[in-house]
Amino acid sequence: MFETFRNAWKVQDLRKKLLFTLFIILIFRIGSVIPVPFLDAEVVKAWMQSQGTGNILNYMDILSGGALSQATIFSMSITPYINAQIIIQLLTYALPPLERLQKEGETGRKRIQKITDFTGLGIALFQAIMYYITLKSAGAVNYTTGFDGYFAMAVIVASFTAGASLIVWLGNRINEKGIGNGISIILFAGIIARGPSALLKLFALTKENMTNVFIVPLVIIIFILMIGFIVLMNESERRIPVQYAKRVVGRKQYGGQNTHIPIKIAMSGVMPIIFAMSFMAIPSTFGMFIKPKPESTEWLDKFYVGFLSFFNYNSVWYAIIYFLLIIGFNYFYVSMQYNPVEIANNLRQSNGGIPGIRPGKPTSDFIHKVLSKITLVGAAFLGVIAIFPILFNAIFPNLNIAMGGTSILIIVSVALETSRTLESQMMMRHHRGFLE
DSSP states (O other), rough: HHHHHHHHHHHHHHHHHHHHHHHHHHHHHHHHHHHOOTHHHHHHHHHHHHHOOOSHHHHHHHHHHTHHHHBBTTTTHHHHHHHHHHHHHHHHHHHHHHHHTTTTHHHHHHHHHHHHHHHHHHHHHHHHHHHHHHHTTTTTBBOOHHHHHHHHHHHHHHHHHHHHHHHHHHHHHHHHHHHSHHHHHHHHHHHHHTTHHHHHHHHHHHHHGGGGGGGHHHHHHHHHHHHHHOOOOOOOOOEEEEEEEEEETTTTTOOOOOEEEETTTTTTTTTTHHHHHHHHHHHHHHHHHOOOOOOOHHHHHHHHHHHHHHHTTHHHHHHHHHHHHHHHHHHHHHHHHOOOHHHHHHHHHHEEOOSOTTHHHHHHHHHHHHHHHHHHHHHHHHHHHHHHHHHHHSSTTTTOOOOOOOHHHHHHHHHHHHEEEEEEEHHHOOOOHHHH
16 A cells, blocks of 8 residues: 555656645644634533543544544534435435436436535534534533624534535545545544544553553554454455356357456445444433433433433443444445346346356345345444444453544545555556557
8 A cells, every 4th residue: 555655656647636635634634723713622622521422422523533522613524424425325215306316427416416515514504503502501602791692603603514514625625636535535634633642642541550551562453453354354355256148240259258246345334333323322412412310200210311321332232232233224235235136137138147047036136145145244344343442441441542443444444445546546647558
């Protein structure tokens, strides 16, 4: 991967794209430290440390690179855009108008992209208002009179919403003038930005308690092993052999080729984890707005307290439900990407087939069976990565280190995808001419 970046730097056109991408990342990081007016950053940070564990705020803080806990203009990060993408993608398979737009080629995709952008803007506005209400109840909003309160609310909500929109705009600029994968690269940069603070926390824990001297190397070894495991699973695939029939047209013979259909084990990427994380964060986030009453003797209050404890981030039931949800969402996401009946029909129309399998329904059944097995393996892989921080905190409760398997998965996936993109662009610029 490093050799790919080094070779890309030698190409003038790609070097300009890389420099432009780095410039956009620099703008993103500058915006991540600009504070929002009328907010007390110290109060926000203290409140996030006490409340932002295992809920939607913790999830948003990870994706924003810590900007949410610092109350900066990029606190919303790309979370609204990701949620908009998920919603529109699901609606594309449910609503016929959106499905027709998807099949209209480039024009339809551009219209769907505009719908996604406006949906993301609406979600960003809603999240900004809810975040303002939450911070106001935590005492992080500074104002004096009632008019100042309304003005402070407008400025805070506008800053959060504008920051989320600006991040999407920066990602689109990377797609147009940079190396591509703009939103993913911004997400990558935000997560990477938390690396130095995590290392400093490790050394600080070592100074506080010398017994952690032996645990810190273990943490580093586990981190390296997780990267290797994620790379292995990301690159693993099941290849279904395909053979095309021979046909003769005039004096030329066509077909007769042997190829394969690649099915990646981690074909759905991090999306099932994001789905499950958002779902599991609903109860704890609900608890921030409707405070539980542990001392109450009412059965409804007791039920509410027990329900919230059932979804506690450090509980065994949380890990089990989280793991099962990831498996379910992974099957759902793969079913949207792969249609065995459509693949079987395309093979039959192109005079292709799987050796030993008859065309038509037997082919679709065989592909469905293979997909079910591969999806289960991929779902188990994602589930292990996602619940690893819970297991790590259970084994080392005093260490208090968030070994974010999801963050590592995002970092590795984006790095591999960017490397493949650069390799394809270099191949386009260094192909051999037909006269050579």
